[in-house]
Amino acid sequence: MDLTEQLLQLLFSGLTLGGIYSLIALALVTTFNITGVLNMAQGEFLALGALLAASLCAAGAPLPVAFVISVAAIALLGGLLERSVIHPARHAPGLILIIITIGLSISLRGLALLVWGTEPASLPAFSGGGPLFVKGAAISPQSLWILSLVAVAVVGLSAFFELTYIGKAVRACVINRTGARLVGINPAAMSFLAFAGSGALGAAAGIFIAPITLATYDMGFLLGVKGCVAAIIGGMNSVGGAVLGGLILGVLEAYGAGLVSSGLKDALSLMVLLAVLLWRPEGLLSAVTGRKV
Amino acid sequence: MKKGRLMIWVAVLTVLAVTALLAGGCSGNKETGSKAGAGKEPYKIGAVIDISGPSSSLGVPERNTLQMLADKVNAAGGVNGHPLELTILDNKSDETEAVLAVKKLINQQKVLAVIGCSSSGPSMAMIDTVQKEQVPMVSLAAASSIVEPAGERKWVFKTAQSDMVTVSRLVSYLKEKGLTRVAFLYMNNAYGDGGKKTFSGAARAAGIQIAAEEKFEATDKDMSPQLTRVKAAGAQAVVIWAIPPSASIVTKNFRDMGLSIPLLHSHGVGNQNFIDLAQGAADGVILPIGKLAVSTQIPDSDPQKKVLAGYIDEYGKKYNSPPNSFGGYAWDAFYMLVGAIEKAGADQAGIRDQLEKTQGFTGVSGVFNMSTQDHNGLKGESMVLVQIQNGRWKLLN
Numbered sequence: 001m002d003l004t005e006q007l008l009q010l011l012f013s014g015l016t017l018g019g020i021y022s023l024i025a026l027a028l029v030t031t032f033n034i035t036g037v038l039n040m041a042q043g044e045f046l047a048l049g050a051l052l053a054a055s056l057c058a059a060g061a062p063l064p065v066a067f068v069i070s071v072a073a074i075a076l077l078g079g080l081l082e083r084s085v086i087h088p089a090r091h092a093p094g095l096i097l098i099i100i101t102i103g104l105s106i107s108l109r110g111l112a113l114l115v116w117g118t119e120p121a122s123l124p125a126f127s128g129g130g131p132l133f134v135k136g137a138a139i140s141p142q143s144l145w146i147l148s149l150v151a152v153a154v155v156g157l158s159a160f161f162e163l164t165y166i167g168k169a170v171r172a173c174v175i176n177r178t179g180a181r182l183v184g185i186n187p188a189a190m191s192f193l194a195f196a197g198s199g200a201l202g203a204a205a206g207i208f209i210a211p212i213t214l215a216t217y218d219m220g221f222l223l224g225v226k227g228c229v230a231a232i233i234g235g236m237n238s239v240g241g242a243v244l245g246g247l248i249l250g251v252l253e254a255y256g257a258g259l260v261s262s263g264l265k266d267a268l269s270l271m272v273l274l275a276v277l278l279w280r281p282e283g284l285l286s287a288v289t290g291r292k293v
Numbered sequence: 294m295k296k297g298r299l300m301i302w303v304a305v306l307t308v309l310a311v312t313a314l315l316a317g318g319c320s321g322n323k324e325t326g327s328k329a330g331a332g333k334e335p336y337k338i339g340a341v342i343d344i345s346g347p348s349s350s351l352g353v354p355e356r357n358t359l360q361m362l363a364d365k366v367n368a369a370g371g372v373n374g375h376p377l378e379l380t381i382l383d384n385k386s387d388e389t390e391a392v393l394a395v396k397k398l399i400n401q402q403k404v405l406a407v408i409g410c411s412s413s414g415p416s417m418a419m420i421d422t423v424q425k426e427q428v429p430m431v432s433l434a435a436a437s438s439i440v441e442p443a444g445e446r447k448w449v450f451k452t453a454q455s456d457m458v459t460v461s462r463l464v465s466y467l468k469e470k471g472l473t474r475v476a477f478l479y480m481n482n483a484y485g486d487g488g489k490k491t492f493s494g495a496a497r498a499a500g501i502q503i504a505a506e507e508k509f510e511a512t513d514k515d516m517s518p519q520l521t522r523v524k525a526a527g528a529q530a531v532v533i534w535a536i537p538p539s540a541s542i543v544t545k546n547f548r549d550m551g552l553s554i555p556l557l558h559s560h561g562v563g564n565q566n567f568i569d570l571a572q573g574a575a576d577g578v579i580l581p582i583g584k585l586a587v588s589t590q591i592p593d594s595d596p597q598k599k600v601l602a603g604y605i606d607e608y609g610k611k612y613n614s615p616p617n618s619f620g621g622y623a624w625d626a627f628y629m630l631v632g633a634i635e636k637a638g639a640d641q642a643g644i645r646d647q648l649e650k651t652q653g654f655t656g657v658s659g660v661f662n663m664s665t666q667d668h669n670g671l672k673g674e675s676m677v678l679v680q681i682q683n684g685r686w687k688l689l690n
Contacts, residue, residue, distance in 0.1 A: 006525050009550070013517035020514070118349030120538040122570050131549045140549040212545070213514040214538045214570055218346070222512055258518030262507045263481065265518075 009137035010258040011251060016143035016212070018250020019150045023205035024227025025234060025242035026153055027198040033174045033237055034194035036094060037086060040101040042202055043224025044108035049074045049203025050215035051112060054121035063124065071203045078199020082192050090191070105224065112217035123210040142211045149208050150243060153201060157239055166193070174237075229269060233276045235283020244285055248272070335378040336371075336634055339398030340623075341409035341419065342433075346386025347511045350537050350566045351411040354620035355433055356381055359408065361611050362627045372634055380404065384415050391415035392422060399426050405634065406644055408626045410434060411619065412536070413483035416451075423448050429645040431630055433622040435459070435561065436487030440668035450648050450668045452625040452658055454583070454676055456491035459560050461673050462581035463532060464495045472555065476505040476528035478519055478543060480535040488534030488559055504528040509539060516543040520550050530554050536561040541570035548574040555579065560676065564617035568684050576683065581676040583618040583658045590688040591677070596655050604657055621657030629654055629661065 024042055031039045049070050056066035081104060089100055126145050131138035160167040172180040173190045180187060206215065213219065226249065234245025249269050256268035276284065340359055343352035363379040371377055380402055384391035391410050398404045399422070406429040410416045413436035420439070423430040424447065432439050432451040440446050440455070467475060477492055479485035485508060496503055505526035507519035520543070523531055531554060533543055540562045547556055558580040568575045584591050588601040604624055608616035616624075629651055630644070637643030651670060654661040659675025679686040 006521055009521045009524075010518050013515055013521070016517075017515050113345060118345045118353060119566060120350070120541075120570055122541075122572055124572065131551050133551065138550040209514075212542075214542065216538065254515075254518045257509075258521050262509060262519050262522075265513075266510075 005136040006258070008135055010254045012134075012137055012139040012143065013258070014251030014254030015247060016140075016146060016250070017253060018230075018247035019143070019146040020205070020209050020213070020223065020246075021226050021230040021249050022150050022243045022246025023146075023153060023201065023208075024223055025230040025246045026150075026157065026239065027201045027205070028227055028231045029234075029236060029239060029242040030157060030201075031194045031198045032231075034170055035086070035191045037097045037101060038094075038228070039195070039198060040098060040224060040228075041081075041105040041108055041220075042198060042227060043220030043222070044105050044112070045074050045078060045199050045202025045220070046206035046209070046223055047112055047215065047217060047220035048077070048108065048206070050123065050206035050210040050219070051116045051121060051217065052203075053207045054123050054210060054215050055116070057123060058121070063126070067204070067207055070207065071200050074203035075196045075200035078202075079192050079196035082195035086191065086195065087188060090188070105221065109218060109220065116217050118217065120214040120216045121210075122214050123207065125211040126208075140212070142208075146208050146212075149204060150246075153204075154239060154243055161239075170194070226269075229273050231283075233273060233284060235285045238283065238285040241283050241285030245283070248284075333371075333375045334639070335376040336639060337378045337380070337402055337404045338630065338634075339395070339402055339404035339407045340379065340381045341384050341391050341394045341398070341407060341415070342381055342623075343386040343411035343415065344381075344383035346384075347538075348386040348412040348536065350564060351433075351619040352383075352386070354564070354617050355411055355623035357612055358608065358616065358620040358623040359627055361608065362624065365607075366631060372631055373638070375639075377631070384410055386412065386415065388415050388418035391418050395419045395422050395430075399423075399428055404428070405639060405641055406430065406630055408433065408623065408630065413439060413487055417483055420446065420449055428641055429630075429633075429648055431626040431648070433619065433626055434484070435559075436483055437491060437669075438483075438487055443666050443668045446668060448645055450629075450663065452622045452629065452656070452661070452669075454560060454658060454671050455669045456487050456559075457495070458671055458673055458676055459581045460488070460491045460495045462676055462678055463492070463557055463559075464499045464501065466557070466579065466678060467496075467501055467530060467532075468499055470530075470555070472530040473500065474502050474504045474528055475530045475532055476507070476523040476526060477503050478507045478509065478516070478523070478531065478533045478535070480511050480539055481508045482511055484536065484561060485534050492532065492534070509535075509543065511535075511539050513539055514542065516546045517550060519543075520546055520552065524550065524552060528554065530557060532557045532559075534559045534561065537564070537567045537570055541567055541575070544571045544578065545574040560618065564619060565615070566617075568681060573684070575681045578681045579689065580679060580681075582679050582686065583621055583675065584677055585616065585618050585621050585657055586686045587677060587679055587688045596660060597657070600655055600657060618658065625654075625656035625658050625661065628656065 027042050052070035053066045125142045127141045131140045169185045170190050172185055173187045177187050230246035230249045231242050234241030253265045253269050257265040342356050344356050363377055366377050382394040384394050408431050411433050413434040416432040416434040416439050430449050433453055435453045437455040437457055440449055440451050479489045505523050509516050556578050558578050560582055563582045584597055585601055633644045633647035636647045649663050651661055651663040659671045661670035663670040678689040680689050
């Protein structure tokens with residue numbers, strides 16, 4: 001295995017990992033921009049989606065059916081949580097809202113532990129067949145599925161924001177909440193929509209990654225943290241930035257582990273986070289708008 | 294505004310209450326009733342097990358086994374007429390939680406002895422406490438360093454085969470097949486470190502060169518970078534020292550990268566869970582394992598055959614699933630401890646002495662012969678090499 005082959009292999013591995021982080025960062029950024037809440041329970045949506053789909057599959061449901069049911073169920077759950085927990089506290093300062101979502105995250109994790117127990121569950125890969133080889137470096141078909149979901153999510157979100165009436169209403173809420181209300185947009189409805197949407201996206205991401213990472217009740221926390229780091233690297237108010245941040249983080253981790261030392265993987269990503277926070281706190285792709293994290 | 298404030302507090306308190314409730318529900322004690330021999334003072338023993346967290350695939354069958362056996366002993370009249378009171382605590386696969394739990398058992402419950410933990414890190418963490426409090430402890434974890442040097446680990450015993458037992462089986466297999474350039478991958482915790490130390494020592498002694506040595510975290514989702522380095526190093530075989538789920542993920546990555554060299558694992562993957570999670574990628578994996586997994590394939594002359602069949606039958610009836618070698622470690626620890634209590638009574642130093650004198654104890658993991666120098670008591674013949682074929686363990690000869 002020569003160096004180019006090795007570099008290519010690490011790139012594939014990094015892009016897979018980065019794709020996973022991107023999906024979480026995307027959901028985080030979308031919710032943050034609409035509601036101003038950094039949803040720390042986003043990782044739990046992934047875990048619940050993956051676990052639910054795994055249970056449905058184990059019960060005999062075909063994968064597409066399990067996918068649709070669990071995405072719908074987690075979207076509903078996201079919406080319900082917004083109504084019951086976030087909405088009543090909507091006038092509270094941002095910090096309190098974040099702490100509420102941390103509480104949500106812990107509660108959901110406990111719930112998953114009670115329902116599914118501690119044993120990891122697995123989902124079958126979406127398409128069979130062995131790995132594909134590009135110049136000697138292998139990439140598994142499931143990685144391509146994950147990257148496709150990232151692409152679909154980015155295109156879908158952009159189209160939603162730019163082309164649809166509701167999307168424009170959402171953007172209006174982001175720009176000026178009071179102004180949006182004055183022209184007849186209901187910010188509360190938008191907030192509900194944001195949580196339901198991020199629940200759906202989270203569940204979809206969880207199901208796509210489960211064939212690679214397996215599904216466990218506690219998988220959400222670490223993924224949520226990594227997604228958060230990716231969102232900060234990319235810029236909290238940029239959809240493109242979230243994807244870029246996720247991919248950069250994944251590739252860095254892969255190169256760090258593969259070229260330097262396998263013990264240095266997490267340290268490297270945190271160093272990048274620190275560097276970004278020091279030199280470009282608004283994130284790599286974010287326009288300087290005055291809103292900073 | 295005032296109403297809004299109130300609502301916030303209500304929301305926050307609800308979340309906290311739910312969390313506390315759930316947390317309490319998960320880490321709560323599970324006590325096994327003390328029906329038998331109501332007249333006599335109960336014998337209290339404790340267990341600290343990795344019931345949740347990354348090592349839960351080990352801890353859950355261990356907890357099930359301990360509960361089943363305690364019920365059985367009590368139903369049969371207890372130990373010398375004393376009911377057995379077993380308290381099982383969850384350490385969440387965490388070192389700090391393990392120390393807190395063992396202190397609780399010793400100081401509040403006043404237990405005679407402690408069983409646990411399931412994995413090496415938490416077991417190591419408890420040693421200090423039990424040594425200081427002079428309470429006998431029987432660990433269910435693998436790392437040799439838990440009971441070595443035996444002179445310094447006066448109160449500590451263990452039932453899982455030490456790394457050395459496993460390593461010697463693996464090294465002799467590699468030598469036999471002429472594989473002299475191997476890569477070693479291990480998980481970054483006490484179990485992996487123990488395996489690395491023992492393996493590199495034994496490999497050097499056997500003239501096997503370690504071409505690459507890589508580690509990964511128990512929570513890692515993708516080990517392709519480490520395997521890339523293995524591929525680049527041109528190893529003839531890969532030895533992995535880990536437990537599921539990370540062991541399953543690395544096995545999947547191994548196949549996904551199209552590696553076709555022999556893949557050897559440690560006994561840490563000795564449960565069906567590993568095979569299920571790896572989804573076919575586990576086929577072809579070679580590992581040393583206790584005889585439990587291949588109990589129907591070992592010859593009838595084997596002294597353990599009867600014990601194994603009994604355990605499988607009993608566990609299957611109660612939990613509707615076959616037991617695994619981790620539950621077997623708990624079986625051995627439980628009966629060894631009960632045997633020692635039977636002889637010594639409620640005397641901690643006496644129980645310790647009896648444990649050390651255990652000879653010819655035929656358990657699930659092997660035939661134990663403890664001594665002042667050896668607080669594990671198992672030899673190489675307690676393990677057999679198996680290969681996974683079509684999702685099943687197949688005895689290799």
